[in-house]
Amino acid sequence: MVIRAPELGTAVARIGAISKHPSLVALRPSIAICSATRRRRYSAGAAVLEPPTDAPSSSAPPSSINGGGRQVVEGSNWKFLSTNEVGIRTSMISKPTLSVLKQLKKKGYEAYLVGGCVRDLIMQKTPKDFDIITTAELWQVKKAFRDCQIIGRRFPICHVHINRSIIEVSSFNTHVERSKNKMRDFKKLPNCNEQDIIRWRNCLSRDFTINGLMLNPFSNKVYDYLGGMDDLRKGKVRTIIPARSSFQEDCARILRAIRIAARLGFSFSRETAYSVKDLASSILRLDKQRILMEMNYMLAYGSAEASLRLLWKFGLLELLLPIQAAYFVSHGFKRKDKRTNMLLGLFSNLDWLLAPDQPCHRSLWIALFAFHEALVRQPRDPLVVAAFTLALYNGGNMEEAFDIVRKISYPHDHTFPELSGNPVALDSDEDLKIELRELAISVESSLSSMTDKYFVSRAMSMYPQAPSSNLVFIPLPAYQEVCRIFECIMDKERENNFLCKSGKGINYYNLSHGSLSEVRYVFARVVFDTAYPPNLENNDQGKVHED
Numbered sequence: 001m002v003i004r005a006p007e008l009g010t011a012v013a014r015i016g017a018i019s020k021h022p023s024l025v026a027l028r029p030s031i032a033i034c035s036a037t038r039r040r041r042y043s044a045g046a047a048v049l050e051p052p053t054d055a056p057s058s059s060a061p062p063s064s065i066n067g068g069g070r071q072v073v074e075g076s077n078w079k080f081l082s083t084n085e086v087g088i089r090t091s092m093i094s095k096p097t098l099s100v101l102k103q104l105k106k107k108g109y110e111a112y113l114v115g116g117c118v119r120d121l122i123m124q125k126t127p128k129d130f131d132i133i134t135t136a137e138l139w140q141v142k143k144a145f146r147d148c149q150i151i152g153r154r155f156p157i158c159h160v161h162i163n164r165s166i167i168e169v170s171s172f173n174t175h176v177e178r179s180k181n182k183m184r185d186f187k188k189l190p191n192c193n194e195q196d197i198i199r200w201r202n203c204l205s206r207d208f209t210i211n212g213l214m215l216n217p218f219s220n221k222v223y224d225y226l227g228g229m230d231d232l233r234k235g236k237v238r239t240i241i242p243a244r245s246s247f248q249e250d251c252a253r254i255l256r257a258i259r260i261a262a263r264l265g266f267s268f269s270r271e272t273a274y275s276v277k278d279l280a281s282s283i284l285r286l287d288k289q290r291i292l293m294e295m296n297y298m299l300a301y302g303s304a305e306a307s308l309r310l311l312w313k314f315g316l317l318e319l320l321l322p323i324q325a326a327y328f329v330s331h332g333f334k335r336k337d338k339r340t341n342m343l344l345g346l347f348s349n350l351d352w353l354l355a356p357d358q359p360c361h362r363s364l365w366i367a368l369f370a371f372h373e374a375l376v377r378q379p380r381d382p383l384v385v386a387a388f389t390l391a392l393y394n395g396g397n398m399e400e401a402f403d404i405v406r407k408i409s410y411p412h413d414h415t416f417p418e419l420s421g422n423p424v425a426l427d428s429d430e431d432l433k434i435e436l437r438e439l440a441i442s443v444e445s446s447l448s449s450m451t452d453k454y455f456v457s458r459a460m461s462m463y464p465q466a467p468s469s470n471l472v473f474i475p476l477p478a479y480q481e482v483c484r485i486f487e488c489i490m491d492k493e494r495e496n497n498f499l500c501k502s503g504k505g506i507n508y509y510n511l512s513h514g515s516l517s518e519v520r521y522v523f524a525r526v527v528f529d530t531a532y533p534p535n536l537e538n539n540d541q542g543k544v545h546e547d
Contacts, residue, residue: 078196079224083215086122086222086229093121093217096162097130100145100169101217107144109136110216112199115206116260118213118222120356122232123264128301128356132169133202133214141169164509172198200225207246207253208260209238235266243275251282255294258316262298262306263356273314280315284471291473292362295320299365302354304347319471322459323450324369327376342416342530343372349526353506360522361514363481366447366474367523370482373446374439375418382412382419383426384435385531388489391436393524395500395517396488402432411536419531440489451479485519 083089090098093113104111111134117127134141138158142148147161158169192200203212203225212226231238237257239246247254254276261268268276283291298307308324311317313335318325324343331341340348346368354360375385383405390401406426412419424435449455450472457470501517510518 077225077227078200079229081222081224081229083217083220083222087124088121088215088222090217094130094165096165097132097167098217099162100132100160100167103144104132104134104136104141104169105218107136107140109134109140111135112223113215113217114202114213115211118215119210119228119232121215122213122222122229125264126355126357128297128359130167132167133172134169135172137173138169138171141171172202196225199223204240206240207250207256209240210236210260210266212240231269235264236269237261237264237266237272238269239272239275243269243272244279247275247279247282251279252286252290252294254279254283254316255291255298258307258310258314259294259298259303262310263301263303265306277314281319283316284319288471288473288475291320291471292475292478295473296362296365299347300354300359300362301356302351302359304351304354304365305344308344308347318460320473321369321450322456323373326459327373342375342413342418345413345416345530346372346526349529350522353522353525358506358508358512360511361481361519362478363485363514364511364519364523366450366478367443367482367485367519368526370443370447370450371523371527372418373449374442377446378421378442379418380421380435380439381424382531383408384421384424384432384439385419386412386528387432388436388439389524389528389531391489392486392520393500395520396491397500398433398436398489399429402426402429408532410532412531413533413536416531436489440486443486444483444490447479447482450474451476481514484516485523488520 093101097113101111101113111132113121113130114133115131117130120127136144138150138156141158141160142150145158145160149159150156151159156174160167160169199214203214203223206212209226209228209231211228212224213228214223215221216223226240237260239253239257241249257268257272257276260266267273286294298304298311308317311320312325312328312333315335317328327343328341333339333341347365350360350365350368386408387398387401387405390404391398394400425431451474453470453472456472460470501521506522507515507518511522
């Protein structure tokens with residue numbers, strides 16, 4: 001069936017301006033909008049699709065792993081580079097961060113950017129956040145800013161609130177107190193001034209060499225005491241101390257290693273790769289809230305697909321998300337598989353819309369997991385999936401969604417078995433409403449399974465070699481947040497009282513704070529583009545035409 005633009009004017013009036021293909025207008029914004037909202041994808045896939053040549057090939061630990069002792073970093077390896085050499089400009093640092101740095105300097109303290117933000121600036125990427133370390137004591141930092149709190153008991157830091165941003169500020173003195181015992185093995189290096197020793201000792205307390213870089217934005221100097229620049233050039237994630245010791249010291253570093261490799265498209269050093277795999281089960285000792293935080297960092301900031309691939313490759317997915325790991329197994333997905341599937345396709349499309357400084361709320365990625373599992377349990381007609389997404393975007397206006405779906409002659413992705421459900425008759429609104437509500441009920445049931453220890457442990461039975469686990473890290477508030485996303489389809493009484501999203505493009509502030517209309521809009525775009533990929537638009541069959 002050929003769809004002509006005038007015929008859709010009324011049907012899509014509330015959805016947005018007519019794009020190239022009017023039937024898809026709700027989920028296919030204009031090229032101008034796409035260019036503003038779709039961020040350049042990071043080369044995250046490289047971490048998975050091209051296995052590193054130094055990846056472990058046997059179960060024996062690499063010979064480079066010593067007895068767990070720390071290695072002294074020779075002063076001759078220290079590098080001091082200008083910001084011009086590494087391509088960092090002051091304009092790349094956020095205004096709130098610069099404001100904090102300048103205020104600390106004004107008060108007479110030294111202040112540096114440190115960690116992942118320096119790494120990202122060197123790589124010309126937008127940092128997720130900026131971390132500052134200063135010679136001031138934490139109480140002095142608090143005194144210097146009107147809105148500042150000291151948080152944490154074991155590892156106290158300051159949170160400085162400026163506009164809508166929170167800047168983390170730590171103190172050199174706090175790090176010195178924490179690392180006194182660890183530094184006993186290190187000898188003071190000759191021909192080094194005291195400031196270098198203080199900075200060097202601080203960098204030694206960090207996790208990976210590429211996170212051990214320090215930047216003074218006022219002297220325009222980057223300090224590299226640990227070979228971080230070399231590993232950036234090589235594309236390697238390498239621990240500062242021997243990997244086994246590092247991960248035993250803090251098993252959360254395993255998840256951070258996955259996150260960094262996924263986001264940057266890096267591979268692990270041989271020793272790091274072996275230890276990630278060998279110590280994978282140690283992450284079960286982490287607090288559930290910490291696991292949720294680390295998973296959110298992986299899935300909500302634009303590198304979800306690569307993170308899932310790496311979690312699967314190194315045997316972590318079955319510990320954290322056994323239901324999704326069982327899906328990989330049932331589809332014959334190998335640990336280093338280069339193919340894709342619908343689950344990876346959903347998160348690949350989500351990645352296109354996100355960035356480290358433009359994340360989504362946790363409810364969105366949890367909802368995608370639950371929705372996909374519902375389709376795994378009972379495949380659906382792709383037109384039902386399309387109607388579901390359109391109705392969701394429209395705040396529950398099913399009739400308008402049905403009008404658009406009936407005009408779609410656009411091909412869906414036939415490679416996904418989740419979209420091979422029995423064809424549904426489109427002539428009855430009531431029958432379609434039943435289909436949509438059944439799908440919504442199935443999504444809620446899948447979500448319940450992800451938060452039920454019995455279902456999680458049952459999924460774990462597919463992995464007899466893995467430690468026994470019934471880990472559920474999705475808390476009740478998150479469960480309720482996801483349920484609210486689908487209320488507009490579930491609730492017959494209120495379906496006409498929900499509001500759809502207003503405006504064009506994505507409001508990232510609203511998205512990151514869980515605005516229902518914004519989350520529904522992005523969910524709908526992601527699911528629709530996965531079921532009906534834009535790259536199929538040029539197919540002659542099912543092509544949508546305009547006069």
